[in-house]
Amino acid sequence: MRNRARKLCSEGVHVVNFAAGELDQDTSPSIKEAAREAIDTGRTQYTDTLGIRELRERLAQKVSQKTGAAYTDDEVGFTAGAKQALFNSVFAVFGHEDEVIIPAPYWVTFPEQVRLAGATPVFLQTAHNDFQIDVDELARSITPRTRGILLNTPHNPTGIVYNAGVLEGIARLALQLNLICIFDECYDALVYAPAVHHNIVKLVPEMKARTILIGSFSKTYCIAGWRAGHIAAPQAIIKAVANLQSHIASNTCNLVQYAALAALEPANDAFVAENRRQLNAHRAAALQQIEKIPHLSCVAPAGAFYLFPDVSGLLNKSFKGQRVENVDQLAEMLLEYAHIAVVSGAAFGSDRHIRISYAIPNEEIAAGLTRLEQFVKLLA
Numbered sequence: 001m002r003n004r005a006r007k008l009c010s011e012g013v014h015v016v017n018f019a020a021g022e023l024d025q026d027t028s029p030s031i032k033e034a035a036r037e038a039i040d041t042g043r044t045q046y047t048d049t050l051g052i053r054e055l056r057e058r059l060a061q062k063v064s065q066k067t068g069a070a071y072t073d074d075e076v077g078f079t080a081g082a083k084q085a086l087f088n089s090v091f092a093v094f095g096h097e098d099e100v101i102i103p104a105p106y107w108v109t110f111p112e113q114v115r116l117a118g119a120t121p122v123f124l125q126t127a128h129n130d131f132q133i134d135v136d137e138l139a140r141s142i143t144p145r146t147r148g149i150l151l152n153t154p155h156n157p158t159g160i161v162y163n164a165g166v167l168e169g170i171a172r173l174a175l176q177l178n179l180i181c182i183f184d185e186c187y188d189a190l191v192y193a194p195a196v197h198h199n200i201v202k203l204v205p206e207m208k209a210r211t212i213l214i215g216s217f218s219k220t221y222c223i224a225g226w227r228a229g230h231i232a233a234p235q236a237i238i239k240a241v242a243n244l245q246s247h248i249a250s251n252t253c254n255l256v257q258y259a260a261l262a263a264l265e266p267a268n269d270a271f272v273a274e275n276r277r278q279l280n281a282h283r284a285a286a287l288q289q290i291e292k293i294p295h296l297s298c299v300a301p302a303g304a305f306y307l308f309p310d311v312s313g314l315l316n317k318s319f320k321g322q323r324v325e326n327v328d329q330l331a332e333m334l335l336e337y338a339h340i341a342v343v344s345g346a347a348f349g350s351d352r353h354i355r356i357s358y359a360i361p362n363e364e365i366a367a368g369l370t371r372l373e374q375f376v377k378l379l380a
């Protein structure tokens with residue numbers, strides 16, 4: 001959708017791009033400076049597979065602070081984005097015969113990685129529960145083959161932040177049944193008060209032995225294309241992940257490691273806080289506008305930068321004789337007739353929703369949602 005929107009733009013059409021999965025702004029000057037300095041000081045060599053020691057020490061400190069548990073530098077690693085950390089983890093811990101529970105809707109990559117590892121994704125539906133996990137339903141979906149659960153909070157695509165009670169319930173089940181929990185907190189810096197992000201190891205310290213924490217620099221520091229992510233897990237898992245990685249691509253880009261080290265300096269906290277403040281303002285404006293659009297309903301997101309409205313009220317309506325048969329087709333029609341690019345919920349395992357990113361300028365959000373409203377009113 002992003003590519004098609006770009007093509008339309010190149011033909012001179014003004015497309016509002018609600019499809020992006022990243023912030024549309026530059027990174028902090030100190031991060032750029034660190035990358036430049038790494039070039040100028042000849043940082044050209046291979047590094048340890050999971051990163052230079054200083055960075056791993058700093059990551060261990062950060063994860064220890066966040067979880068309240070003591071992580072050493074051998075229990076963390078730097079990766080080419082969270083995506084690589086996730087891929088390597090899934091490959092290290094799951095295999096044929098294993099079932100992995102994934103709450104649905106889900107980030108599109110989760111089930112594909114599980115399948116690539118030969119395991120079977122088992123989806124736990126959450127839409128009927130405003131996208132929160134119902135722990136009793138989770139317990140009922142566990143079978144003798146269940147080996148793990150893949151959690152993401154704040155959540156893409158719904159913007160939901162899991163509450164502490166839910167995570168504690170999941171942790172109890174994981175401990176009781178020896179499940180591995182992959183805990184993706186890529187958007188943990190983008191949570192809007194009064195909501196609070198909860199880390200599962202912080203809530204239940206015994207989970208440290210069963211949890212793989214996944215983090216990302218992409219959204220927090222606006223360096224999605226630089227590919228910077230991290231992993232924290234028991235040492236045996238980190239070792240397996242490093243072995244796998246060493247035969248795939250060796251270390252991540254050396255220069256990016258130095259940039260990541262600079263990103264973790266407290267001086268960047270203000271940069272992150274300002275992004276959060278702006279995104280929160282976008283969220284409020286977008287939500288207010290979307291709530292006024294007939295036939296749509298939207299659970300208020302508390303984190304990340306997405307709205308995930310239920311558009312099932314538009315299905316089977318028509319425009320210019322063309323029937324909206326499903327959410328994929330709705331996304332196509334929105335691009336063609338309203339010139340707004342959204343992502344169809346089908347990509348995330350939902351046939352009732354579309355995803356709208358509000359990490360774009362306020363004027364664009366207002367213009368795009370106005371076009372959406374006009375299009376909805378034209379549907380017969």
Ligand SMILES: Cc1ncc(COP(=O)(O)O)c(C=O)c1O
Pocket residue numbers: 021080081082083084107152155156184186215216217218224228229
């Ligand atoms: C939930 C989730 N996990 C992981 C990622 C991957 O992030 P990265 O850019 O660090 O690979 C994304 C990116 O959109 C995401 O939404």
